[in-house]
Amino acid sequence: MLERPSVEIAPLLLGAIVTSRGVSVRLTEVEAYLGEVDPGSHAFRGETRRNRVMYGEPGHLYTYFTYGMHVCANIVCSPAGVATAVLLRAGEVVDGVELARARRTTSRKDSDLARGPARLVVALGIVLGDDGNDLEEGPVRLELGEPVASFAQGPRTGVSGEGGSNAYPWRFWIPGDPTVSPYKASVPKKRAGAPSA
Secondary structure, eight states: OOOSOHHHHHHHHTTOEEEETTEEEEEEEEEEEOGGGOTTSTTTTOOOTTTGGGGSOSSBEEEEEETTTEEEEEEEESSTTSOEEEEEEEEEEEEOHHHHHHHOTTOSSGGGTTBSHHHHHHHHTOOGGGTTOBTTTSSEEEEOOOOOSOOEEEOOTTOOGGGGSTTOOOEEEOTTOTTSOOOOOOOOOOOTTOOOO
16 A cells, blocks of 8 residues: 555545554644655655665655754655655544653643654654664554545645745645644745845
8 A cells, every 4th residue: 555656645644543652643644755856855865874764665664863853753655666755744642642641741732742743753652763663563553544534735844945835735634633733834044144134
């Protein structure tokens, strides 16, 4: 099922259950990344040590460290050798709520426990070392369900440059769900010494 491009798989993952270390999350928001043809993808410039898992077999977890403080998790799609993946952006904790609360002590309400990619990973107890995890046999598991009745799509959130534009409407979410993270357009980074606008 996952041996297809991420843009086809992403909406099918809405409503799927990810279970890890005592917590289960129902996915409500995801983003597709289409490898070497996608300027927003880690694989845009080819294979590296960091993104090697993306080029492997589908059905594995690709984790990475971002902003010097957060781990994010993706599901690898497409046949081996083609680097596409789906970022897990948000979800609803459906089992292990107390454990998720203990991991996410700053959340004021349960709808915030896995609202955003870094929060979702913390709630699930996913770590950088889970890179390459087999989603059928590893500690992080994926259970596909019936596709949701309807979904929305639009530009990816926080992606800089062309990859975050309307030309890449590859963020998919369940409309009206309180666990969906807020959309944030990327803010262009100013080079040191560059004049202010």
